[in-house]
Amino acid sequence: MKKTFLTRRNAILSPENFSWGAYALMVVLALLLLRVIAPNFFWKIATPLFQSADILTENTHLFFASFGNAAVLTRDNERLQTENVILANENAALSRTIADQIALTSTSKDILAGVIARPPESPYDSLVIGKGSSAGITTNMEVFGPGSVPVGFVSTVEKQFALVTLFSSPKIKIGAWVGAGHIPLTISGGGAGTFRASITRSAGVAVNDIVYAPGPGELPIGKVIRTDSDPSSPSVTLQIMPMLNIFSLPWVLVRDTGQSFLKTIQATSTLP
Amino acid sequence: MIALLLTLLSLSGVIYFPTTITLLVTFVTAFFEPLVPLAVGIFSDTFYWSPGVGTLPYASIIGLFVSGIAFFVRNRLRSGSMR
Numbered sequence: 001m002k003k004t005f006l007t008r009r010n011a012i013l014s015p016e017n018f019s020w021g022a023y024a025l026m027v028v029l030a031l032l033l034l035r036v037i038a039p040n041f042f043w044k045i046a047t048p049l050f051q052s053a054d055i056l057t058e059n060t061h062l063f064f065a066s067f068g069n070a071a072v073l074t075r076d077n078e079r080l081q082t083e084n085v086i087l088a089n090e091n092a093a094l095s096r097t098i099a100d101q102i103a104l105t106s107t108s109k110d111i112l113a114g115v116i117a118r119p120p121e122s123p124y125d126s127l128v129i130g131k132g133s134s135a136g137i138t139t140n141m142e143v144f145g146p147g148s149v150p151v152g153f154v155s156t157v158e159k160q161f162a163l164v165t166l167f168s169s170p171k172i173k174i175g176a177w178v179g180a181g182h183i184p185l186t187i188s189g190g191g192a193g194t195f196r197a198s199i200t201r202s203a204g205v206a207v208n209d210i211v212y213a214p215g216p217g218e219l220p221i222g223k224v225i226r227t228d229s230d231p232s233s234p235s236v237t238l239q240i241m242p243m244l245n246i247f248s249l250p251w252v253l254v255r256d257t258g259q260s261f262l263k264t265i266q267a268t269s270t271l272p
Numbered sequence: 273m274i275a276l277l278l279t280l281l282s283l284s285g286v287i288y289f290p291t292t293i294t295l296l297v298t299f300v301t302a303f304f305e306p307l308v309p310l311a312v313g314i315f316s317d318t319f320y321w322s323p324g325v326g327t328l329p330y331a332s333i334i335g336l337f338v339s340g341i342a343f344f345v346r347n348r349l350r351s352g353s354m355r
Contacts, residue, residue, distance in 0.1 A: 019275060020279040021301075021308045021311060024305075024312075052288075
């Protein structure tokens with residue numbers, strides 16, 4: 001009877017399993033032994049490995065960082081493009097709104113006139129403009145500066161020229177509103193381009209409150225720069241600085257706002 | 273050849289690769305070479321373990337554990353196949 005021969009099998013070191021893993025384990029154990037026996041020598045031979053690892057890490061970091069920067073730039077670019085579209089839409093909407101406002105507040109009868117003389121060349125608190133009756137300008141037409149800021153009214157008209165009396169001229173009084181509460185008050189010209197107004201102390205008008213004048217709607221005409229008060233008086237005097245510097249007005253718009261019609265009514269009214 | 277490449281990759285990963293990548297490569301290599309996780313663990317501790325600190329050589333312990341699992345799985349698969 002033939003004897004059955006069974007080969008001894010070792011789970012780890014059998015020829016079948018003795019592979020690259022076993023070789024690696026042997027090398028690693030040798031390195032571990034080297035570290036235990038001769039640590040200085042071990043670290044000396046390990047130093048180039050760590051240095052190469054540092055170089056590799058630095059290079060790969062730079063390599064991937066370049067991708068990271070590109071990704072960030074791409075995201076920023078997309079975000080900016082989106083914001084650009086949003087801003088363009090808002091701009092278009094605002095442009096439409098401005099066009100609507102202009103259509104509502106201005107008429108086709110606006111006359112653009114260049115300012116020929118302004119203070120101090122012209123008589124004080126008046127303007128000389130380069131258009132007159134030939135362009136359709138008549139007395140009592142209202143004059144507006146850039147931004148539709150009312151500046152005065154036409155007082156004298158020649159064929160080619162007109163004289164504009166500014167609201168800041170002494171003895172000129174116009175109705176206005178002041179502050180966020182739109183408190184009505186009468187402002188009078190203070191000369192030198194300024195206005196004055198008197199209002200009760202209880203109104204609570206403060207510095208930097210905006211003063212609005214009637215035009216088509218409410219138009220900002222100036223800003224409160226100082227409040228003068230007398231403790232014995234129940235009212236305060238407001239010093240108002242105009243929104244526009246009348247000494248540097250390049251052009252004005254002349255518009256009929258019905259002042260002539262208003263004065264006609266006032267002249268013919270029988271009411272006290 | 274794949275086993276050799278994976279073995280070298282696992283060992284070099286201890287020095288050159290981030291830990292997560294090294295672990296991933298080692299797990300993959302364990303399917304081909306069950307002893308590699310143990311070798312990688314010892315290799316890692318050879319370089320990074322400080323005996324004076326008092327901590328255990330966790331890399332070697334984990335490597336031993338993973339290698340044991342790999343051997344177990346391989347033996348189970350082998351016993352289930354016809355020879």
